[in-house]
Amino acid sequence: MRFETAALHGGHKIDKETLSFGVPVHRTASYLFKSTEHAANLFSLKEPGNIYTRIGNPTQAVLEERLAMLEGGAASLALASGTAAIFYSIINLCEAGDEVVAANNLYGGTYSQFNSILPQLGIKVRLVDPKNPANFEAAINDKTKALFCETIGNPGLTMTDIEAVAKIGQKHHLPLIVDSTFTPPCLLRPLDYGANIVIHSLTKWIGGHGTVLGGIVTDGGNFDWTDPKFTLFNEPDTSYHGLRYAHDLGDMNSIAFALRMRLVPLRNLGACISPDNCWAFLQGIETLSLRMERHSKNGIAVAEFLQNHNKVGWVNYPGLTNNENHATASHYLKNGFGGMVAFGIKGEPDAGKRFIESLKLFAHLANVGDAKSLAIHPASTTHSQLSSEQLAEAGISASMIRLSIGIEHIDDILEDLEQALADN
Ligand SMILES: Cc1ncc(COP(=O)(O)O)c(C=O)c1O
Structure with missing residues (x-):
């Protein structure tokens, strides 16, 4: 199936009893066992099936299979939020004493998780400037277990050269x-460029309507976990029947990462997604490619409008031909540059605050990827926990206004920006 078709049909097998054409929402905590033998087989992975919704749910399974198809991956695991998806991805392969090399231009919540929470667990994250992929290699040592980056950083909008970072990962046998x-x-499908694990906050464009929270991790099935340096995949897991995830899963060994994440972090820490949210994300995915076309079309129109406006000091949008990121972004983004635009108004920093307060159509809130247009001032909100040096490293200035351009009529979007700029 091609992308648009898989987005509508992928992963859904019609239930033979009810013949329900829509994906059913399985609103249940538990599932009956047919016998004690059946129960034991499910727990020991001898048979596939449902046990308890913290570990999985049939509505969730459709979402996971559909996303894996769209991403070109081998298996996906949906979770309660993008934040949980990031945390579980790291702790699924790192123990105390291990290190991760990550880009320094990350979403503020991820930055705090890496800078404050992971060190509490003895996991050190070395943050590097992703503009030069060689910086990742320079920070690798014998404790490194993974490389981490965002495709387009939030909110600096720097595009990472994924292929170059993936090659460094391959050279040192580290997953990206x-x-x-x-x-x-x-x-963009990062797995096509050599990445191994892909994460999404489903909350954003995939859900697409700013109504539900969720995250997903897709395992490319393209990394060899039998390397003994990944002890969590090679030593017997005493908490799970002595399983060695890289060796004992038969034809599922290639998806050891996704399977271990379900059986260990998700099962025991519990950031599970609700069946209702899975259903809402499936609705969002049906129109994803149509919405992204409009987000991208409106995104470039807004970037060009701001660039030509006499009150605007600077504009950052990877689709602008004069953008410092344009060459890298054009290499990866053949179907549009998305809906995120950052810019600064000339003059004192308070001009940005006045602009945001004058907006009428744009909503002032902390989210991105809604069908409706949104605006925020990152330095005083989503990234306010960063020091001034960390803000500068992440490419966030005091004047930066971050816009998430929606799919409204472009004239209404531009009129709102024009009237808010006129107030300055
Ligand atoms: C790039 C990026 N990753 C992860 C997250 C966290 O996702 P969630 O809010 O679903 O936990 C966000 C949230 O804004 C984000 O922008």
């Missing part, structure tokens, strides 16, 4: 984990 939230799979 990519947060592709700003580039849904109709714009």
Whole structure:
């Protein structure tokens, strides 16, 4: 199936009893066992099936299979939020004493998780400037277990050269984990460029309507976990029947990463997604490619409008031909550059605050990827926990206004920006 078709049909097998054409929402916590033998077989992975919704649910399974198809991956695991998806991806392969090399231009929540929470667990994250992929290699040592980056950083909008970072990963036999939230799979599939694990906050464009929270991790099935340095995949897991995830899963060994994440972090820490949210994300995915076309079309129109406006000091949109990122972004983004635009108004920093308060159509809130247009001032909100040096490293200035361009009529979007700029 091609992308648009898989987005509508992927992963859904019609239930033979009810013949329900829509994906059913399985609103249940548990599933009956047919016998004690059946129960034991499910727990020991001898038979596939449902046990308890913290570990999986048939509505969730459709979402996971559909996303894996769209991403070109081998298996996906849906979770309660993008934040949980990032945390579980790291702790699924790192123990105390291990290190991760990550880009320094990350979403503020990820930055805090890496900078404050992971060190509490003894996991050190070395943050590097992703503009030069060689910086990743320079920070690798014998404790490194993974490389991590966002495709387009939030909110600096720097595009990472994924292929170059993946090659460094291959050279050192380290998996590349990519947060592709700003580039849904109709714009970019990081696995096609050598990444191994792809993460999305489903909350953004994939859900697409700002109504539900969720995250997903897709395992490319393209990494050899039998390398003994990945102890969590090679030593027997005493908490799970002595299983060695890289060796004992038969034809599922290639998806050891996704399977271990379900059986260990998800099962025991519990950031599960609700069946209702899975259903809402499936609705969002049906129109994903159509919405992304409009987000991208409106995104470039807004970037060009701002660039030509006499009150605007600077504009950052990877689709602008004079953008410092344009060459890298054009290499990866063949179907549009998405809906994120950052810019600054000339003059004092308070001009940005006045602009945001004058907006009428744009909603002032902390989210991106809604069908409706949104605006925020990152330095005083989503990234306010960063020091001034960390803000500068992540490419966030005091004047930066971040716009998430929606799919409204472009004239209404431009009129709102024009009237808010006129107030300055
Ligand atoms: C790039 C990126 N990754 C991850 C997240 C976290 O996702 P969630 O809000 O679903 O936990 C966000 C949230 O804004 C984000 O922008």
